Amino acid sequence: MIFVSSANLVPGMCLGRNINFYDANTYAAVGLKAGTKLTDVIITQMKRADVDGAYIDDAKSEIRVISSINSEIKNEALSGVKNLANDFMSGGVTGDDVEEIKDTTEKLIDNLSASSDIMVNIADIKMYDDYTFHHSLSVSIMALAIGMEMGLNHQELNELGLSGLLHDIGKVSIPIEIINKPGRLTQEEFGIVKMHPVHAANHLLERRLVPPNCYYGIVGHHEKVDGTGYPKGLKSDEIHLYAKILAVADVFDALTSQRPYRTPSPPSEAIEYIMGGTGSHFDEQCVRAFIRKVAPYPVGTVVQLSNGETATVMANFPDQPLRPTVAVTGRPGVYYDLYHDMNCLSIVITGICDTKLAEENKTPKAVQVK
Numbered sequence: 054m055i056f057v058s059s060a061n062l063v064p065g066m067c068l069g070r071n072i073n074f075y076d077a078n079t080y081a082a083v084g085l086k087a088g089t090k091l092t093d094v095i096i097t098q099m100k101r102a103d104v105d106g107a108y109i110d111d112a113k114s115e116i117r118v119i120s121s122i123n124s125e126i127k128n129e130a131l132s133g134v135k136n137l138a139n140d141f142m143s144g145g146v147t148g149d150d151v152e153e154i155k156d157t158t159e160k161l162i163d164n165l166s167a168s169s170d171i172m173v174n175i176a177d178i179k180m181y182d183d184y185t186f187h188h189s190l191s192v193s194i195m196a197l198a199i200g201m202e203m204g205l206n207h208q209e210l211n212e213l214g215l216s217g218l219l220h221d222i223g224k225v226s227i228p229i230e231i232i233n234k235p236g237r238l239t240q241e242e243f244g245i246v247k248m249h250p251v252h253a254a255n256h257l258l259e260r261r262l263v264p265p266n267c268y269y270g271i272v273g274h275h276e277k278v279d280g281t282g283y284p285k286g287l288k289s290d291e292i293h294l295y296a297k298i299l300a301v302a303d304v305f306d307a308l309t310s311q312r313p314y315r316t317p318s319p320p321s322e323a324i325e326y327i328m329g330g331t332g333s334h335f336d337e338q339c340v341r342a343f344i345r346k347v348a349p350y351p352v353g354t355v356v357q358l359s360n361g362e363t364a365t366v367m368a369n370f371p372d373q374p375l376r377p378t379v380a381v382t383g384r385p386g387v388y389y390d391l392y393h394d395m396n397c398l399s400i401v402i403t404g405i406c407d408t409k410l411a412e413e414n415k416t417p418k419a420v421q422v423k
């Protein structure tokens with residue numbers, strides 16, 4: 054059973070738990086029992102009532118569902134990272150700060166572990182303000198998903214998730230003008246930026262606030278497997294696994310985020326960038342796990358196709374995140390399986406349509422993918 058946000062609910066999903074809400078349109082309390090199959094009408098009612106989402110029984114659902122992180126846990130993580138950053142700025146992170154974040158990491162793992170068949174819903178974890186803090190949370194979630202795919206045990210996942218939440222804490226000591234500078238950094242400015250993994254990691258290790266493995270994850274997240282990264286220019290085998298995983302999650306989130314100096318890249322381009330950097334920037338095993346765990350086009354997303362049509366994503370395939378099955382807008386019953394169907398080889402997804410378009414276009418019925 055996994056939690057799916059209302060924006061990503063699709064007809065055919067099966068409720069895993071009872072939900073109750075008030076529909077202001079019909080002046081009626083609505084009670085839905087576990088086992089109810091969602092319909093367009095129910096989903097519209099839930100969105101109208103501002104219901105966050107619902108627990109979905111993935112085994113009984115007619116379609117593949119995608120993991121979504123509970124918003125309460127996300128807010129808890131953000132506040133924990135902010136508290137720790139404030140204490141870091143004022144000279145001393147405490148054990149309580151770290152304990153708070155460890156608790157949150159445990160909850161993130163529980164949330165992500167709720168289904169063995171998870172894919173991370175990119176749209177769900179992306180947020181656009183307070184960049185460093187939200188970035189830390191996104192990186193942690195994505196790193197955990199990669200770590201789970203690579204078979205890390207519970208303790209390792211805890212250390213990895215914690216490293217993700219703390220990896221950029223050192224940035225709060227860099228002048229904001231440098232962080233947000235639109236143009237190229239001077240050598241001196243880049244020298245300052247390059248120290249952010251070291252500052253944070255040293256601060257935490259000296260106070261024995263994190264285990265050594267977390268230290269290696271944090272300090273090494275900008276290293277590259279060919280030895281051209283920073284701060285030490287370590288090569289493949291010298292870089293800790295957590296740092297290699299964080300490097301993939303970090304770059305993907307940075308590329309797909311809105312920044313003062315650049316517009317976000319579409320997830321498909323960011324995935325291609327990461328695939329292109331395999332073996333030079335990124336570790337091959339980590340990239341493979343990442344590809345299996347990202348869902349740049351979650352179920353329900355309305356996408357633009359290269360043939361001029363728009364379509365709604367109906368199902369994803371773990372090895373081919375850029376080629377889901379889609380239902381063509383305005384052509385009931387017409388589906389393109391972009392992965393398996395040879396007739397669809399020339400069709401690619403060129404972008405995500407405005408979400409308002411999704412509301413205007415009636416979502417077609419879900420299909421089971423073979």
Ligand SMILES: [Fe+2]
Nearest residue numbers: 220221274275
């Ligand atoms: Fe960083």
